[in-house]
Amino acid sequence: MNWYTEQWSDDCKFSLRYNKELHSEQTPFQKIDFYEGEEFGTFFTLDGLMMVNEKDEFIYHDMITHPAFATNPDIKKVLVIGGGDGGTAREVLRYPNVEKVVMAEIDERVFRLCQEYLPVTAKGVEEDPRMELRFEDGLAYVKNAPDASFDLILVDSTDPISVGEGLFTTAFYKECFRVLNDKGILINQHESPYFAEYAENMKKAHRKIRDIFPITNVYQYHMPTYPSGHWLFGFASKAFDPLKDLKAAEWEKFGLETKYYNTDLHKGAFALPSYVKEALLSDE
Amino acid sequence: MNWYTEQWSDDCKFSLRYNKELHSEQTPFQKIDFYEGEEFGTFFTLDGLMMVNEKDEFIYHDMITHPAFATNPDIKKVLVIGGGDGGTAREVLRYPNVEKVVMAEIDERVFRLCQEYLPVTAKGVEEDPRMELRFEDGLAYVKNAPDASFDLILVDSTDPISVGEGLFTTAFYKECFRVLNDKGILINQHESPYFAEYAENMKKAHRKIRDIFPITNVYQYHMPTYPSGHWLFGFASKAFDPLKDLKAAEWEKFGLETKYYNTDLHKGAFALPSYVKEALLSDE
Numbered sequence: 001m002n003w004y005t006e007q008w009s010d011d012c013k014f015s016l017r018y019n020k021e022l023h024s025e026q027t028p029f030q031k032i033d034f035y036e037g038e039e040f041g042t043f044f045t046l047d048g049l050m051m052v053n054e055k056d057e058f059i060y061h062d063m064i065t066h067p068a069f070a071t072n073p074d075i076k077k078v079l080v081i082g083g084g085d086g087g088t089a090r091e092v093l094r095y096p097n098v099e100k101v102v103m104a105e106i107d108e109r110v111f112r113l114c115q116e117y118l119p120v121t122a123k124g125v126e127e128d129p130r131m132e133l134r135f136e137d138g139l140a141y142v143k144n145a146p147d148a149s150f151d152l153i154l155v156d157s158t159d160p161i162s163v164g165e166g167l168f169t170t171a172f173y174k175e176c177f178r179v180l181n182d183k184g185i186l187i188n189q190h191e192s193p194y195f196a197e198y199a200e201n202m203k204k205a206h207r208k209i210r211d212i213f214p215i216t217n218v219y220q221y222h223m224p225t226y227p228s229g230h231w232l233f234g235f236a237s238k239a240f241d242p243l244k245d246l247k248a249a250e251w252e253k254f255g256l257e258t259k260y261y262n263t264d265l266h267k268g269a270f271a272l273p274s275y276v277k278e279a280l281l282s283d284e
Numbered sequence: 285m286n287w288y289t290e291q292w293s294d295d296c297k298f299s300l301r302y303n304k305e306l307h308s309e310q311t312p313f314q315k316i317d318f319y320e321g322e323e324f325g326t327f328f329t330l331d332g333l334m335m336v337n338e339k340d341e342f343i344y345h346d347m348i349t350h351p352a353f354a355t356n357p358d359i360k361k362v363l364v365i366g367g368g369d370g371g372t373a374r375e376v377l378r379y380p381n382v383e384k385v386v387m388a389e390i391d392e393r394v395f396r397l398c399q400e401y402l403p404v405t406a407k408g409v410e411e412d413p414r415m416e417l418r419f420e421d422g423l424a425y426v427k428n429a430p431d432a433s434f435d436l437i438l439v440d441s442t443d444p445i446s447v448g449e450g451l452f453t454t455a456f457y458k459e460c461f462r463v464l465n466d467k468g469i470l471i472n473q474h475e476s477p478y479f480a481e482y483a484e485n486m487k488k489a490h491r492k493i494r495d496i497f498p499i500t501n502v503y504q505y506h507m508p509t510y511p512s513g514h515w516l517f518g519f520a521s522k523a524f525d526p527l528k529d530l531k532a533a534e535w536e537k538f539g540l541e542t543k544y545y546n547t548d549l550h551k552g553a554f555a556l557p558s559y560v561k562e563a564l565l566s567d568e
Contacts, residue, residue, distance in 0.1 A: 003297075011301040011323035013287075017294070039295035056478075059557070194340075194508050222506065222514035222557070224478050229513020230506035260557040268555030271548040273343070273506070 004035055004043075006050055008227040009195040016040050016053075016225070022117055029107040029163045034117045040225070042118050044085075046110070046158055050225050052085045054120055061121070062261035063221040063269070064233055065091035068152050068185045070251035070266055071240045075151040076100070079179070081138035081167060082189075083156035084110030087121035092154070093128050094256055101131050102150075104142075106163055108135035139166040142175040149179050155188035160201050168201065170208045177212050177238075186236040190218055193276040194228035202232060206280045209236050217242055218280055219269040221260070235270075243270055288319055288327075290334055292511040293479040300324050300337075300509070306401055313391040313447045318401045324509070326402050328369075330394070330442055334509050336369045338404055345405070346545035347505040347553070348517055349375035352436050352469045354535035354550055355524045359435040360384070363463070365422035365451060366473075367440030368394030370406035376438070377412050378540055385415050386434075388426075390447055392419035423450040426459040433463050439472035444485050452485065454492045461496050461522075470520040474502055477560040478512035486516060490564045493520050501526055502564055503553040505544070519554075527554055 005015040018037035025032045034044045041054025052060075065088060069075055076099045078092050084105040092101050103125075105111055111133070114122035125131060134141060138155075153176050158164035166172055167188075176186050190205055192198040202218075210216040213236035223231040235242045248263035272280070289299040302321035309316050318328045325338025336344075349372060353359055360383045362376050368389040376385050387409075389395055395417070398406035410417060418425060422439075437460050442448035450456055451472075460470050474489055476482040486502075494500040497520035507515040519526045532547035556564070 009323055011321055013299045015297045015299070017296070037295055039293060194506075220506070222478075222504070222512070224512035224514060228506070228508035230508060259559045262555075262558050262561075264555040265557055266555075268552030271546075271550075271552030273544040273549055274546045275543045277546075 004045065006048065006227075009197065012195070014225070014227070016043065023113060025109060025113070027107050027109045032109060032113060034113060044113070044118065047162060049159065051158070052087065052118065052121060053225055054118075056223060056225055057087050057121060059221060059223050059260045061087040061091045062258050063219075064088050064154055064156055064187055064189075066251075066258060066261040067219060067233075067235060067242060067266050067269070068154070068187055069095055070247060070263055071242045071245050072151065072183060072185060073097070073247055073250045073254070077150045077152070078102070079104065079142070079145070079150045079153045081141070081153065081155045081157065082106070082164070083154065085114045085118060085121040086111060086125040088154055088156045089125045089131065090121060093125070093130065095254065099130060102134060102141075103131065104134045104136055104138040106135070106137050111135070137166070139172050139175070142172065142179050145179040147178055148181040151181060151184060153180060153184070153186045155186070157189050159191065168205055170211070173209050173212050180238060183239050184237065185240060186213065186234070188234040188236070190232035190234040192226065192228050192231050193273075193279055194230050198227055199279060203279055203282060205234065207283070209234055213237060215239070215241055217270055218272065220272060220276070221269060243267060288329065290332065290511075293481065296479070298509070298511070300327065307397060309393060309397070311391055311393045316393060316397060318397060328397070328402065331446060333443065335442070336371065336402065336405060337509055338402075340507060340509055341371050341405060343505060343507050343544045345371040345375045346542050347503075348372050348438055348440055348471055348473075350535070350542060350545040351503060351517075351519060351526060351550050351553070352438070352471050353379055354531060354547055355526045355529050356435065356467060356469060357381070357531055357534045357538070361434045361436070362386070363388065363426070363429070363434045363437045365425070365437065365439045365441065366390070366448070367438065369398045369402060370395060370409040372438055372440045373409045373415065374405060377409070377414065379538065383414060386418060387415065388418045388420055388422040390419070390421050395419070421450070423456050423459070426456065426463050429463040431462055432465040435465060435468060437464060437468070437470045439470070441473050443475065452489055454495070457493050457496050464522060467523050468521065469524060470497065470518070472518040472520070474516035474518040476510065476512050476515050477563055478514050482511055483563060487563055487566060489518065491567070493518055496520075498522060499525055501554055502556065504556060504560070505553060527551060
């Protein structure tokens with residue numbers, strides 16, 4: 001039996017069984033490995049960290065996308081940073097109001113390999129006429145983008161090591177603020193509160209974002225194949241509060257079927273455990 | 285390096301590092317193993333399944349106890365079924381209103397070993413004058429208990445295999461209904477929605493309980509060392525709705541410091557993902 005094993009902390013590891021490795025490649029940016037198994041279907045890792053698998057990708061992609069649209073159902077222009085598997089763009093493209101989606105993914109190989117091995121997330125994305133695929137550094141892209149040109153930015157990044165590092169910096173968040181219009185929302189991959197290393201990244205990201213955006217919240221979801229299963233997104237905005245401005249009835253009218261997200265869960269997701277709230281408020 | 289490994293499904297396993305095994309024993313009921321490590325402190329398993337560790341026991345014990353008390357702050361008589369580590373009783377005993385706590389734990393060795401190796405959960409429980417410790421089968425205990433004799437029953441059990449099996453039966457839930465008074469609340473360990481085997485147990489338990497109690501809800505929490513980290517409790521009641529009847533301000537007056545639970549999270553915990561709601565409603 002073959003096991004893919006990920007170290008979640010010095011004292012904790014997580015393993016998934018696979019039948020065969022489909023592909024392995026070192027790109028200029030990172031190591032990409034694709035595996036095929038039974039329960040988790042096809043999955044891939046970047047630098048040895050689980051990114052996407054067929055069993056629970058719906059959770060991550062529901063939660064990065066729908067809370068912003070239920071807060072502002074009028075979103076038309078979306079920038080996805082990272083998200084090379086295509087799943088985030090797939091969810092965004094389900095909204096008929098959306099006119100334009102730019103996806104800035106630094107590593108084209110991730111997207112091409114997902115087109116080949118993981119159609120559940122990548123299929124149809126490139127073909128959508130609203131899509132602009134750009135294989136370039138997300139930080140460079142936002143630096144060059146005009147002011148107030150997006151309603152929504154979704155930062156679908158790896159952890160703040162190697163290729164994802166620039167997407168956890170104050171410089172990056174400031175550029176995001178600038179390119180968002182006055183109703184703009186920033187959703188960012190916000191790490192996790194449980195294991196010390198991830199919790200540090202969570203705290204750092206929150207400190208940086210709350211210095212820039214007037215409205216900053218963090219919401220949680222259950223993502224079993226990510227370290228500890230307790231994972232977060234940040235919701236930062238210039239105008240909208242994700243709870244007070246939730247437009248549940250309007251969102252229902254889109255008629256989107258979602259396996260994880262619903263508007264009650266939207267409200268619940270922002271109610272964090274006390275130890276997480278305390279960590280986010282801390283200034284260490 | 286020593287690793288304790290638990291199979292979460294055929295294709296998924298979870299491992300914790302430990303420095304030494306403190307104790308191993310086969311009782312008439314189950315195999316008990318105690319380990320000592322760095323990150324997770326002391327932990328123990330029953331029949332090879334993680335029960336309690338020092339890193340995240342606070343999550344489980346907060347969530348099994350406080351939602352019921354925030355819904356009915358007047359709870360005076362409590363029955364804990366199982367809960368041999370003492371952590372559930374420890375939390376219940378923090379409420380000054382509580383007059384009597386019966387703990388019916390089938391396996392005295394679990395409690396005695398926790399007194400020795402896991403004082404964080406067991407210390408002080410036996411000494412509290414409100415406590416009645418009974419080392420007997422929980423199902424037999426409720427069968428013999430008088431009608432309407434408790435305000436709250438907390439079923440702090442293992443999975444429905446071997447020793448925990450009787451605590452997932454219609455016969456048991458019916459006896460719970462009978463021994464609860466007309467304001468009674470039943471909280472039960474309700475398994476998990478993610479891995480197939482656990483999801484089956486979740487569905488079965490819910491079907492049985494909703495045939496007996498007029499008000500039945502399920503709430504979720506993040507428990508990283510249990511399979512998938514997405515874990516549930518059932519909240520069944522004769523009179524109280526955990527959302528409509530939440531008495532947040534009254535609960536705050538107790539002044540209890542809690543690392544996981546808070547009354548916003550209370551509300552959020554009942555907002556389940558769509559796939560979980562669907563599974564709970566299904567009649568298969």
